[in-house]
Amino acid sequence: MLKLFNTLTHRVEEFKPLEEGHVGLYSCGPTVYNYVHLGNLRAYLFIDLLKRYLAWRGYQVKHVMNITDVDDKTIRDSSQAGQTLKEFTEHYTALFLQDLEAVNIRLPEVMPKATEHIDEMVAIVKKLLETGHAYRQGDSVYFKISTSDHYGELAQLAGRELKENADQRLNQSDEYEKENVNDFVLWKGWKPEDGDVFWETEIGKGRPGWHIECTAMSMKYLGETFDIHGGGEDLVFPHHTNEIAQSEAYSGKKFVNYWLHNAHLLIEGKKMSKSLGNFFTLRDLQERGYLPILVRIVLLKVHYRQNLNFTFAGLDEAAAIARRFLDALIDLELQTGEAGNQLDIDGLVAGCRDKFVAAMDDDLNISIALAAVMDFLAEVNRQVKKMNAAQAAQVRDFIFEIDQVLGFVRVIYDDYQDRLAKVSADAQVRELVDKRAELKKAKDYAGADAVRAQLSERGVTISDMPGEKYLLRINYP
Ligand SMILES: [Zn+2]
Numbered sequence: 001m002l003k004l005f006n007t008l009t010h011r012v013e014e015f016k017p018l019e020e021g022h023v024g025l026y027s028c029g030p031t032v033y034n035y036v037h038l039g040n041l042r043a044y045l046f047i048d049l050l051k052r053y054l055a056w057r058g059y060q061v062k063h064v065m066n067i068t069d070v071d072d073k074t075i076r077d078s079s080q081a082g083q084t085l086k087e088f089t090e091h092y093t094a095l096f097l098q099d100l101e102a103v104n105i106r107l108p109e110v111m112p113k114a115t116e117h118i119d120e121m122v123a124i125v126k127k128l129l130e131t132g133h134a135y136r137q138g139d140s141v142y143f144k145i146s147t148s149d150h151y152g153e154l155a156q157l158a159g160r161e162l163k164e165n166a167d168q169r170l171n172q173s174d175e176y177e178k179e180n181v182n183d184f185v186l187w188k189g190w191k192p193e194d195g196d197v198f199w200e201t202e203i204g205k206g207r208p209g210w211h212i213e214c215t216a217m218s219m220k221y222l223g224e225t226f227d228i229h230g231g232g233e234d235l236v237f238p239h240h241t242n243e244i245a246q247s248e249a250y251s252g253k254k255f256v257n258y259w260l261h262n263a264h265l266l267i268e269g270k271k272m273s274k275s276l277g278n279f280f281t282l283r284d285l286q287e288r289g290y291l292p293i294l295v296r297i298v299l300l301k302v303h304y305r306q307n308l309n310f311t312f313a314g315l316d317e318a319a320a321i322a323r324r325f326l327d328a329l330i331d332l333e334l335q336t337g338e339a340g341n342q343l344d345i346d347g348l349v350a351g352c353r354d355k356f357v358a359a360m361d362d363d364l365n366i367s368i369a370l371a372a373v374m375d376f377l378a379e380v381n382r383q384v385k386k387m388n389a390a391q392a393a394q395v396r397d398f399i400f401e402i403d404q405v406l407g408f409v410r411v412i413y414d415d416y417q418d419r420l421a422k423v424s425a426d427a428q429v430r431e432l433v434d435k436r437a438e439l440k441k442a443k444d445y446a447g448a449d450a451v452r453a454q455l456s457e458r459g460v461t462i463s464d465m466p467g468e469k470y471l472l473r474i475n476y477p
Contacts, residue, residue, distance in 0.1 A: 023225035139189020335392035
């Protein structure tokens with residue numbers, strides 16, 4: 001039974017989707033005006049893990065993630081770059097998708113852009129005006145939180161205080177972290193600094209606020225009530241709090257059944273901040289020579305509700321984990337015998353599967369789940385030389401099956417094989433391998449060992465196999 005921690009109820013609850021076997025999932029996507037940093041990436045990887053596990057559990061998941069391609073920052077920065085809003089945001093959207101691919105995040109089923117859903121947003125704001133949940137102030141429209149019965153429940157805010165403050169102050173900024181608790185903007189009237197970025201609509205000339213985007217696009221693709229909404233915990237207030245208020249005021253129905261939030265990311269024990277210069281992007285780490293898939297391992301292996309401390313030592317640990325999977329797979333492939341034996345491979349695989357499922361069912365406890373898999377690899381390592389081909393294949397298939405959830409083993413394996421193929425085809429490496437074979441034939445073992453050392457300097461390990469065959473391995477990652 002899958003259980004998830006629901007921010008709305010502050011409890012771990014059994015997960016029951018609205019429609020059996022199906023899950024509607026919405027997560028807040030990027031504002032496309034720069035590169036995503038590791039903190040953002042953790043949130044996307046958390047959603048990816050959730051999706052993969054739900055799919056592995058047999059659910060059909062429909063995941064929607066928005067692209068925020070209009071707001072103060074995109075308007076400001078596109079104009080500074082001398083580009084149209086569309087050119088500017090398309091550029092950063094493409095870079096964002098490259099980053100997702102680099103860490104093997106499965107793309108959402110739907111990735112709606114805010115600028116392509118203005119009509120839907122306008123229709124919602126119009127109804128909120130008609131029903132008295134919203135009011136005009138100047139050319140803008142604001143949501144009146146005093147009309148919301150449960151405002152602030154998600155963030156466990158003191159409702160009465162909020163309501164008392166509700167109508168006193170207005171804030172027209174998209175920089176919500178600066179906002180005090182008060183009414184929030186649904187539609188922003190056009191101002192000269194917006195330039196040519198505006199829509200002429202029934203509710204006036206202007207553009208949408210940020211919160212209304214997520215309500216309009218999630219409801220359009222998932223319905224007025226859906227199963228799971230996720231994101232980083234920094235979005236609980238005000239963004240998700242406001243999404244709930246406006247959505248439920250609009251539909252009269254419960255908006256979302258399960259709210260899931262991942263905790264913060266620290267860098268080497270410190271909060272990410274501009275002044276510390278530790279806003280690392282994936283590209284920064286690639287430039288330092290780290291494989292992006294190692295970043296996936298680092299950001300994935302800590303339970304999503306714990307603060308995660310990203311360190312460079314952690315990347316090295318991830319490399320060690322990658323190598324253990326790789327070595328297990330290579331060793332398993334070398335088992336070609338057919339002899340029977342006393343090994344209980346069914347029991348070994350079933351034991352690991354049970355532990356993996358129990359941990360993941362417990363609010364996606366990936367740390368425990370991954371530890372169970374690492375223990376399993378250690379046991380495989382003890383038994384592998386005694387396995388016959390069928391048993392080795394069974395273990396290998398299981399590793400790749402688990403990787404449907406982990407999402408890094410296949411990437412590492414394929415990358416390794418590509419690199420190994422290139423190294424094996426390298427003329428100098430082949431020359432050394434042939435030379436070693438000749439020296440061995442001539443029983444010049446000291447000479448053969450010297451060549452082995454030369455290969456080793458190139459990161460290539462050669463080992464002899466039965467029937468004058470040999471196996472090459474390369475240093476990785
Ligand atoms: Zn959102």
